[in-house]
Amino acid sequence: MNLARKTMNAPALAAVYEHAWRPTLFYLASGRTTGDDxxxxxxxxxxDGEQKVLDLACGPGNFTRHLSDHLTGDGYVTGLDYSEPMLAKAAADNSGPRVGYVRGDARTLPFADGTFDAVCCFGALYLIPDPITATREMIRVLAPGGRIAITTSYRDDNLFGRATTLAASISGLRLFDRDTFPRLFAESGLTEIHQRVHRFMQYVDATKA
Ligand SMILES: C[S@@+](CC[C@H](N)C(=O)[O-])C[C@H]1O[C@@H](n2cnc3c(N)ncnc32)[C@H](O)[C@@H]1O
Structure with missing residues (x-):
């Protein structure tokens, strides 16, 4: 297990992640606040309704419950994560009437094809050992017409980008270029593909045709 993965499994990180770790590191990396995201x-x-949503690699549920606040009726958000301390924190701090948490691996999702109306993965694909498999799994469990959104790392295609990629890989973090996710989405038949880059982070969303 690499350093990044060990960190994500540490109870101490789960305790400070939502209110200190994430707001600070993501602001430095993207210039954006948790509220913006x-x-x-x-x-x-x-x-805006009764959608079924998957929040992949949900951590302590810091987006999961917020997303559920925008649903009505039978709308429901499932948060999935690998880390037991993160899930314990999610259950303690971010429960709600339209939220549930599942332990699982992003690379082999325990859901049938087309289960969800919306699928997201924020701040995690750079930690997952096989991020392309995990992204294909997200697309598999997304229903036709459903929306997908990811937030992940970004590197420029220049010497600085290559140097930071090498430095990040030592701790187990991956930095992605501009093309990887838009291309994967397009090859998978997704439409309405949009990408925004903020400093070292990229935000990509699309619709399943
Ligand atoms: C930085 S947190 C992101 C939490 C939240 N989505 C956010 O944007 O703040 C990354 C999460 O990815 C989870 N993770 C890493 N590899 C995973 C995998 N293979 N399957 C499921 N979760 C994984 C970690 O346990 C951790 O909780």
Whole structure:
């Protein structure tokens, strides 16, 4: 297990992740606040009703419950994560009437094809050992017409980008170029593909045809 993965499984990180770790590191990496990211998530996933939503690698549920606040009736958000301490924190701090948490591996999702109306994965694909398999799994469990949104790392295609990629890989983090996710989405038949880059982070969303 690499350093990044060990860190994500540490109870101490789960304790400080939502209110200290994430707001600080994501602001430095992207210039955006958690509030900005939450508002964008609701908008890009087009949440406003009884959708079934998957929040992949949900951590302590810091987006999961917020997303569920924008649903009505039978709408429901499932948060999936690998880390037991993160899931314990999610159950303690971010439960709600339209939220549930599942332990699982992003690379082999325990859901049938087309289960969800919206699927997201924020701040995690750079930690997952096989991020392309995990992304294909997200697309598999997304229903036709459903929305997908990811937030992950970004590197420029220049010497600085290559140097930071090497430095990050030592701790187990992966930095992605501009093309990887839009291309994968297009090859998978997704439409309405949009990408935004903020400093070292990229935000990509699309619709399953
Ligand atoms: C940085 S947190 C992201 C939490 C939240 N989505 C956010 O944006 O703040 C990354 C999460 O990815 C989870 N994770 C890493 N590899 C995973 C895998 N293979 N399957 C499921 N979860 C994984 C970690 O346990 C951790 O909780």
């Amino acid at each position: 939450r508002r964008d998530a609701v908008d890009t996933l087009r949440l």
